[in-house]
Amino acid sequence: MTGNANAERRAELLATAAQVFADQGYNATTVRRIADAAGMLAGSLYYHFDSKESMLDEILSTFLDELWAGYDTVLAAGLGPRETIEALVTESFRQIDRHGPAVAIYQKESKHLSAQPRFGYLVDSQVKFENAWLRALERGVAEKVFRGDLDVRLVYRFVRDTVWVAASWYRPGGTHSPEEIARQYLSMVLEGITPRT
Amino acid sequence: MTGNANAERRAELLATAAQVFADQGYNATTVRRIADAAGMLAGSLYYHFDSKESMLDEILSTFLDELWAGYDTVLAAGLGPRETIEALVTESFRQIDRHGPAVAIYQKESKHLSAQPRFGYLVDSQVKFENAWLRALERGVAEKVFRGDLDVRLVYRFVRDTVWVAASWYRPGGTHSPEEIARQYLSMVLEGITPRT
Amino acid sequence: MTGNANAERRAELLATAAQVFADQGYNATTVRRIADAAGMLAGSLYYHFDSKESMLDEILSTFLDELWAGYDTVLAAGLGPRETIEALVTESFRQIDRHGPAVAIYQKESKHLSAQPRFGYLVDSQVKFENAWLRALERGVAEKVFRGDLDVRLVYRFVRDTVWVAASWYRPGGTHSPEEIARQYLSMVLEGITPRT
Amino acid sequence: MTGNANAERRAELLATAAQVFADQGYNATTVRRIADAAGMLAGSLYYHFDSKESMLDEILSTFLDELWAGYDTVLAAGLGPRETIEALVTESFRQIDRHGPAVAIYQKESKHLSAQPRFGYLVDSQVKFENAWLRALERGVAEKVFRGDLDVRLVYRFVRDTVWVAASWYRPGGTHSPEEIARQYLSMVLEGITPRT
DNA sequence: CATGAATGAGGATTCATTCAT
DNA sequence: CATGAATGAATCCTCATTCAT
Known part of the structure; x- marks a missing residue:
């Protein structure tokens, strides 16, 4: 059970760190600030993690x-293009x-992190991501469920x-559930904001 | 003409700085890097600017x-809601x-800069911005040129x-002109990505 | 006891800093020099103090x-004017x-430090000081224990x-004790350097 | 006559510099501040002087x-010890x-400048000064015009x-002329501040 | 596990100084 | 003579990291 307690503590600390990274930006965040938020001293974090970078990692x-x-489940389900897009958006x-903070960090930092070998997986993920979406969209165009006049x-x-x-404005526990937001987003993306005649 | 030369040099240096800030993030950018990109030594920048922060400012x-x-011109033109939205998007x-780099910086940094009094104008601008857009959208809903079933x-x-x-992916001088991109974006936003019957 | 050790270390470091400030002048003293004298690296001082200025403060x-x-005790003792002056000088x-170094620093730097709000207390102290001495002198003139023909x-x-x-030349542990020096100073100030007939 | 105009300008600039040095301290004074006070740009001072240090020099x-x-005239006049002291004080x-500012600078900076070879003459002057005064005082003790019970x-x-x-508080053009101040100082030094019977 | 103290590599900034114009 | 722009060394300070206790 020790390993479990350990794992829980790690997760707790990482959640704290993610929160601070998302709020202040990774570079602007000092290890001391994370430690403050976690109720310990800066040095103590190094018992749990190798470095600030490894927390981010x-x-x-x-x-x-x-x-x-989540994505792989959707992609393996053999859905039609429109349903695939809907499922991917909802999953997102x-x-x-x-993972609000993690997503926010990803948005802000992934571009310049990608240069470092340690974060090469960010690029891999992005490529895989792009392929999945593009394939669904192209299939949709071919099957005429999506418009063909757009790039x-x-x-x-x-x-x-x-x-x-x-992710930059969404706060968990607000008025709308993620599914409700997904529904409205999809409605806009798919149908547009002008009324259909 | 001296004042002009001065202003030109400033503008040049600011363009360089903006580029670097946009690429690496404001905090991660060292003054030396900006100076390198400008072909001078770090200290020399302080002849032109008070501080790194004042460059950003x-x-x-x-x-x-x-x-x-640009926006004020659009808003003063007395256009209908749909035309207003189209004009605002095109102007954007x-x-x-x-100002690609400036926009990218604004996206990434404005949230945590807003806390500082010096950058209070970011909040002001954002509020004014939100009001302008919301009003146009609400008028559109009232006049039934926009859907009423959405938040x-x-x-x-x-x-x-x-x-x-x-702004995070747009590069000036590419295949599409800003107007062309605006046109396609507007088409998606207004009509959606599924074909109208 | 931890707080005590902490306080002791601070005091030690401040004594070192005061020494260097007094020798070289506050502005001419680099943080590195203080650190050298304390046997640590420049950055390490910032674990103990916020800034060079806060050390001075x-x-x-x-x-x-x-x-x-010390002064307040003397002033509250209800002594006659001459005895008050004698006690103040001896206390000084x-x-x-x-506090040799501190006094020397005070002499050299207080004038231009007074301008800064942070060091406003220097002015307060100086005013209080002047009042105390002037009152004693004036009482002495009124009671004819001091000459009335001087400004x-x-x-x-x-x-x-x-x-x-x-303070600029006095070194603790020299030939004369502070009391002996006070005695001779007082003798000169009160009686002058020419023999009384 | 060019040399004369030149010399005047130098003197003017040095007076300005001395004022600022005296007010802010030599180290804390930037060349730019001197230039500001002289109505020119920092670089321009280097047409007139080799360096900030050479101005001080x-x-x-x-x-x-x-x-x-002045002192040499006094010392060569063959006065008695008391008259010598009086004349030296008055001359001072x-x-x-x-030279108010110069004196103030001398007071504040001479100690740490003495270490530099360039300012070796400060030490020479001080030694000569001490000899002159000590001789007069010792002669006075021997001739019993000064008290013999003091160190x-x-x-x-x-x-x-x-x-x-x-020099730290004296301002030219005030209520008291230098001679009047000298008179009162001498009166205190020689006779003390208590009344003679 | 956590603390307190220190390290040392930068990083922003200042400033005396230079020099072409 | 003076300016404007740049240099480069030095300075204060920050911060991730280490480690004995």
Whole structure:
């Protein structure tokens, strides 16, 4: 059971760190601030983690692991293009609900982290991500469930950004559940904001 | 002409700084890096600017000034709600085209900068921004040119994010002009990505 | 006992810093020099103190606190004017003996430090000081134990300077004890250097 | 005549510099501040002077040259010990009147400047100064015009400090002329502040 | 597990100084 | 003579990290 207690403590500390990273930015966050928020001294964190960077690493990779668990299930389900997009969006909002800070960190920091070998998996994930979405969109265009007069790449970015940027303002426990937000988002993305005649 | 040369040099250096800030993040950017990119020594920058922070300040306030010049013209034109939204979006993409780095910096840093009194104007701008968009959307719903079954606040965030996040990937001089991108974005936002019957 | 060890270390470091400040002047003293004298690295001082200025602050305010503890006792004792002057001078030499460096720093730096709000207490102290001495001198003139043909303000400065400047050459543990020096100073100040007939 | 105009300008600039050095301390004074006070840019000062240090050097050596011109006249006049002391004190106050800032600088900075070879003359001057005063005092004790029960070295410091410290508060053009101040100081030093029977 | 104290590598900033114009 | 722009060394300070207790 010791290992379990240990794992719980780690998770707790990582949640604290993620919160602070998301609020202040990774670089602007001092180890001391994390330690303050965790009720210990800066040096003490090094009993649990190798470095500030390894905290960031663990936060991001844990998040991506869970994200892909969800995505892979969706992608393996053999859904039609529109249903795939709907399921991916819904899954994404669930991740934002669960891993808000991690998503926010990912948004802000992933671009310049990608340069470091240690964070190469960010690039891998992004490529895999792009492929999955593009394939669904292209299938949709081919099957005429999506419009064919738009640049697919632009549509991809549009949908992707539309979903993930929500992490910057979404707060768990608010008025709307992630599923409700996903529903409205999808409605806008799919139907637009002007009324259908 | 001396004042002019001076102003030009400042603008040049600020453009360089903005580029680096956008690439690496404000905190992660060292003054030395900016100086390197400008072909001078770190200390020399202090002949032109008071501090790293004042460079950031000047970059952001210059951008916001130009942005509002454009927006105010649109808002004063007495357009209908749909035309207002179209004009605001198009204007926004023009700003992204012209002030790409400044927009990217604004996206990434404005949240935690807002806390500092020096950057209070970021909050002011954001409030004014939100009011302008919300009013146009609400008028549109009232006049039935926009759907009434959606949470207006959510629509606002959707459109806002949709537009500005583009700064993170848009590169001036690419295949699409800002107006073309605006056109396609608007088409998606207004009509959705599924074909109308 | 931990708090005690902490306080002791602080006091030790402040004594070192005071020594260096007194020798080289506050501005000319680098943090590194203080650290060298304390046997640590420059950065390590910041574990104990906020800034170079806060070291100076603590040195001066500690000194003034002790000085006023002594002075207030004298002033509350209800002595006659001559005895008051004698006691103040003697007390001053004791402070020079104990806080030599602090006194020297006070002499050299107080004038331009007074401008800063943080060091406003230097002005307060100086005013209180002047009042105490002037009152004693004036009482002495009224009671005819001091000469009435001299400008009291000039006498005040004369006595004041005469005492404190001694800090610039006095070294504890020399031939004369502070009391012996006070005795000879008082003898000169009160009787002059020409023999009485 | 160009040399003359040149010399005047130099003197003017040095007076300005001396004022600022005296007010803020040599180290705390930036070349830019001096230039501001002189109505020019920092770089321009280097047309007139080699360095900030050479300004200080010229200020101090000019002062000491004039001081010794006066002192040497007094010392060569063959006066008695008391008259010598009186004349030296009076001459000193005249120097304070004329070279106030230089005297103040000398007081504050000479101790740590003495270490540098360039300012070796400060030590020479001080030694010569001490000899002159000690001789006069010792002659006075021998001739019984000064008290013999005091440590001569202490008396020397007492008189020396008493005189020079006045530079820290003396402002030319005030109520008292330098001669009047000298008169009252001498009266105190010679007769003390208690009334003679 | 946690603390307290220190390390040492930067990083922003200051400033005397130079020099082409 | 003076300016404007730049240099580069030095300074204060921060902060991730280490480690004996």
